[in-house]
Amino acid sequence: MNSLLKKLEGGLIVSCQALENEPLHGSTIMSKMAIAAQEGAAAGIRANSPADIKAIKQAVDLPVIGLYKKIYQDSDIYITPTMKEIGEVVEAGADIIAFDATFRVRPGGQQLDEFVKEIQSIFPSTLLMADVATVEEGLHAVSLGCDLVSTTLAGYTPYTEHVTAFDKKLLSILVEKSGCPVVAEGRVNTPGLAAECIRAGAFAVVVGSAITRPQEITKQFTKEISAEK
Numbered sequence: 001m002n003s004l005l006k007k008l009e010g011g012l013i014v015s016c017q018a019l020e021n022e023p024l025h026g027s028t029i030m031s032k033m034a035i036a037a038q039e040g041a042a043a044g045i046r047a048n049s050p051a052d053i054k055a056i057k058q059a060v061d062l063p064v065i066g067l068y069k070k071i072y073q074d075s076d077i078y079i080t081p082t083m084k085e086i087g088e089v090v091e092a093g094a095d096i097i098a099f100d101a102t103f104r105v106r107p108g109g110q111q112l113d114e115f116v117k118e119i120q121s122i123f124p125s126t127l128l129m130a131d132v133a134t135v136e137e138g139l140h141a142v143s144l145g146c147d148l149v150s151t152t153l154a155g156y157t158p159y160t161e162h163v164t165a166f167d168k169k170l171l172s173i174l175v176e177k178s179g180c181p182v183v184a185e186g187r188v189n190t191p192g193l194a195a196e197c198i199r200a201g202a203f204a205v206v207v208g209s210a211i212t213r214p215q216e217i218t219k220q221f222t223k224e225i226s227a228e229k
Contacts (some may be wrong), residue, residue, distance in 0.1 A: 002127065002147070004063050004095055004096070004126070004127065005147070005148070005181060005203075007043060007044065007062075007063050008043050008044045008063055008203070008204045009043075009181075009204065010043075010198060010202055010203075010204065011042070011044065011204050011205075012041070012042050012043055012194065012204070012205055012207060013042065013043060013044040013045065013046055013065065013183070013204050013205065013206045013207070014033075014034070014040075014042045014044075014045055014046070014170075014206075014207060014208070014211055014212060015045075015047075015185075015206050015207065015208030015211075015212060016030045016033040016034045016037065016045055016046070016047055016052070016056065016208075016212050017030070017046070017047065017048040017052070017208060017212070018030060018103075018212075018213070019048075019069070022061045022128065022213070022215070023214075024212075024213075024214070027049075027051040027052045027054070027055035027056075028055065030047065030052045030055065030056060031055040031056050031058070031059040031060075033050070033212050034047070034056040034060045034062070035057055035059050035060055037060075037062075037203035037211070037212075038060045038061075038062055042062060043062065043063070044061070044062050044063040044064065044065060044204070044205060045060065045062050045064050045065070046065040046066075046067070046098065046206055046208070047064055047065070047066055047067070047094075048066075048067050048068060048069050049068055049069070050068065050088045050089065050091065050092035051092075053066045053089065053092035053093060053094050054092045054093060055094045057092070057093045057094075058066065063095045063169060064093070064094050064095050064096070065094065065095070065096040065097075065098050065129055066082050066089040066090075066092060066094025066095075066096070066097060066098065066100065067079050067080045067085075067089065067097070067098040068085035068088055068089050068094075070073075070082070070085055072107035072110055074107055074109075075104065075105060075106055075107040075108075076104055076157075076158075077079070077100045077102070077105075077106050077107065078191075079098065079099055079100040079131055079152075079153075080098060080099035080100065080107055081095060081099075081100065081107050082106065082107050082108070082110075083115075083118055083119070083122070083202065085118040086099070086122075086123070086183065087120055089213070090123055090126055095127065096126075096127040096128070096129050096147070096148070097119070097123075097126055097127070097128055097129065098129040098131055098150065098152075099115075099119075099129070099130070100131050101116075101129070101130030101131055101132050101137060101138075101140075101141040101146065101149075102131075102132060102133050102134075102137050102157055103136075103140075103228025104155060104157070105136055107125070112140075112144070113144060113163075114139075115143045116128070116141075116145065116146065126173070127147040127148070128145075128147050128148070129146070129148040129149075129150055129183065130142075130144075130146040130148070130149050130150065131150050131152035131153050131185075132149055132150065132151065132152070132153060132154075133151075133153035133154050133155075133156065133157045133159070133160045134154070134159075134160065134170070135170060135173045135174060135177070138151075138170075138174045138178055138182070139174075139177060139178055142180045143180065147180070147181070148180065148181045148182070148183055148203065149174055149178055149180055149181070149182050149183065150182075150183040150184075150185045150206065151166075151167055151170050151171055151174070151182070151183070151184055151185055151186050152183075152185040152186050152206070153186070154166075154167040154170050154186050155167065155186060155187065156186070165187055165189070166184070166186060166187040166188050166193060167186065167198075168200065169198045171184050171197060171200055171201075171202060172200055172201070175200065175201035175202065176201075181203035181204075182201070182202055182203055183202065183203055183204050183205070184197035184198075184200075184202035184206065185205070185206035185207055185208075188205055188206065188207050188210070189207075189209070189210040190210070194207060211223075214215060217229075
């Protein structure tokens with residue numbers, strides 16, 4: 001196994017992301033969030049945008065899974081959607097590139113197979129993490145040569161809207177059938193659930209909102225308190 005992947009195996013990957021409309025947005029804040037994650041024994045960081053990736057790489061010595069969220073009018077895909085974003089994530093120093101590997105059409109009408117082949121041709125030594133929503137998408141990503149598969153998008157596509165909690169079934173089937181490291185991600189919101197994912201065979205677990213989005217954590221507390229009134 002790649003030595004970089006060995007550093008992530010069995011560990012917690014903390015997603016340090018804040019969009020422009022969120023109070024913690026900014027590479028300085030995200031780099032400090034990554035430092036805090038490292039101090040808490042995180043195995044890796046997942047980060048969005050070249051600026052954040054660069055700052056985090058300078059701040060910590062953990063593997064960084066990089067992505068770049070961009071909106072295109074002709075596609076619903078926004079996680080590292082085109083080769084332009086792929087190039088910028090690589091240039092920023094990401095150790096692994098995460099991208100939407102669903103079957104949806106990419107910007108410009110590009111299909112997934114063509115997109116992955118282009119990445120592999122231009123950046124042959126870069127590890128690829130396929131963010132998927134279904135078993136079929138995960139298995140197809142593995143057949144294309146992706147290095148990791150993540151359950152990131154389960155519940156976040158029109159055809160998986162029925163998924164409102166972490167998709168344990170998706171994880172277990174991918175672990176059983178893919179023959180590839182499977183990362184548990186998407187609504188992993190408690191330490192107990194993270195540990196359960198590892199017991200179920202997850203290669204690693206990504207946690208974001210439950211650690212790095214205080215506004216969402218606060219909402220959970222206030223909702224519970226309000227229910228008692």
